[in-house]
Amino acid sequence: MPSEELLKRARTGVVPAALVEKVFDAGRYAIISSCGALPPNLQGVWTGTYAPPWSGDYTHNGNLQTALAALLSTGTPELLLGYFSYLESMLADFRENSRSLFGCRGCYVPSRFSTHGLQNHFNETWCHEFWTAGGGWAARLFYDYWQYTGDEAFLVQRARPFMVEVADFYEDFLVEDATGSLVFVPSVSPENNPGNSASQATINATMDIAVVKDLFRNLVSLSKALGTHVERALRWEALLRRLPAYTVDGDGALAEWVYPALRNNQAHRHASHLYPLLYEVDPEIACDEAMMRACRLAVELRMRWRRQPGNGEMGFGVAWLGIVAAHLGMADVALETVNMLAARYWRPSLVSSHDALGGAGGGHWLFNVDICGGLPALIVEMLVQSSVGTVRLLPACPAEWESGRIEGIACRGQVLVEWLSWGPGRVAAVLRSPKQTSLTLVLPAPSRVVRVDGQLVGPGGGGSTRRVEGANGTDPRVLLGLAPGTATTVEAWLEGGEPIVAEG
Secondary structure, eight states, X not given: OOHHHHHHHHHHSOOOHHHHHHHHHHHHHHHHHTOSSSOOBTTBTOOSSSSOXXXXXXXXXXXHXXXXXXXXXXXXXXXXXXXXXXXXXXXXXXXXXXXXXXXXXXXXXOSEESXXXXXXXXXXXXXXXXXXXXXXXXXXXXXXXHHHHOOHHHXXXXXXXXXXXXXXXXXXXXXXXXXXXXXXXXXXXXXXXXXXXXXXXXXOBHHHHHHHHHXXXXXXXXXXXXTOOHHHHHHHHHHHHHSOOOOBXXXXXXXXXXXXXXXXXXXXXXXXXXXXGTXXXXXXXXXXXXXXXXHHHHHHHHHHHHHSTTOOOOHHHHHHHHHHHHHTTOHHHHHHHHHHHHHHSBOTTOOXXXXXXXXXXXXXXXXXXXHHHHHHHHHHHHHEEEETTEEEESTTOOTTOOSEEXXXXXXXXXXXXXXXXXXXXXXXXXXXXXXXXXXXXXXOSOOOEEEXXXXXXXXXXXXXXXXXXOGGGOSOEEEEEEOBTOOEEEEEEOTTSOOOOOOO
């Protein structure tokens, strides 16, 4: 069916699955085509004008990272190398930013830059110079490249040195309050202001806190794994203990600023306070059910604003909400964001827009490639999620996607899901790793019968393959030992049902 007809149906009724598949492919095509020696800018490698929106720059407070979001999970890590090289080429300017603006060591990565890395893009309203999360966010992508690929040379020669230099900045930038806790001041939650203040310049933005916690944790983990920088690791651990804890605002949702006098402002296109759930869920949140509920409410409150007419600005914010919803198990909300993006942010030519196009929720057309990475990343996270040693199948698959198949999904820990197929009450997947790997595979509940490489696996099991039931029958898990280069087939289905035919 032509794209025009699919879009017409999507904007007047149910979003066709065929449209979701088309924009998934169109998005990947746009990002793959615009990655090379440099990463894609706001318009990829296309403009059609000498005066593109925002000068066609690299915007680092969300746009660029969203464009790059699916490169690792869809098996194209080599396309991130241009991004890393671009950042490394700017290191002298980043160091100058740190020294001149804040009197700190290390490097400070600005929110926007193109031909140089100096922080000169700000004014009284858009106080981008006070946003300090750029370096830590970039460090997460360096770290994730290693987690997906296992490239030890990249880790030692490029990722870890960059991460340490960013940590140097935060060590000097953080200040101590009267209680001995560390404080981020100045601080900015990108482009948003508190509900009770007109200023974007604030204190203790949740995004800043989350970025630095993630950086210090990852550096401590690397220090233990590599046996290096032991004294620095002790310092990072000590700093972690003194960073502010996440809090809940008066509306019951995750607070966007960890400061009692500042109130949430839900009427905004960004959702930067949800950063601790954007990649791997922050362990402080994951182990606290009350905080998980606050995060779910934070997603819902932003979605309430998004659903109102005229609030279709900045599609990548919708993609963020969807990815976070998927990580929180909010399958219905994740599907809603997929449908929003598929129906309202693409022209019939399958070129993407920064804002929703026309209709009750839309406005003007601005060519922009952010969601070309964000939408595929969102769909992948609904179907497969990973951390090193754990892979979750169909963690946020909505009931409307009753059956389907996806291929070539890469996971942290150098695990590849060669294919994943599912239908009513059943799922099958083939996994492979280039190294000996112990893996916990989390299956969708309920999965009463499990078979690994043709052998039934009951509770307990034996050898390198065991089955463990989750509480109250939820989240059944299979503990696998993947042999180097050997495909492992896992099938699960309801008792009395039939398995999916396990073939590629």
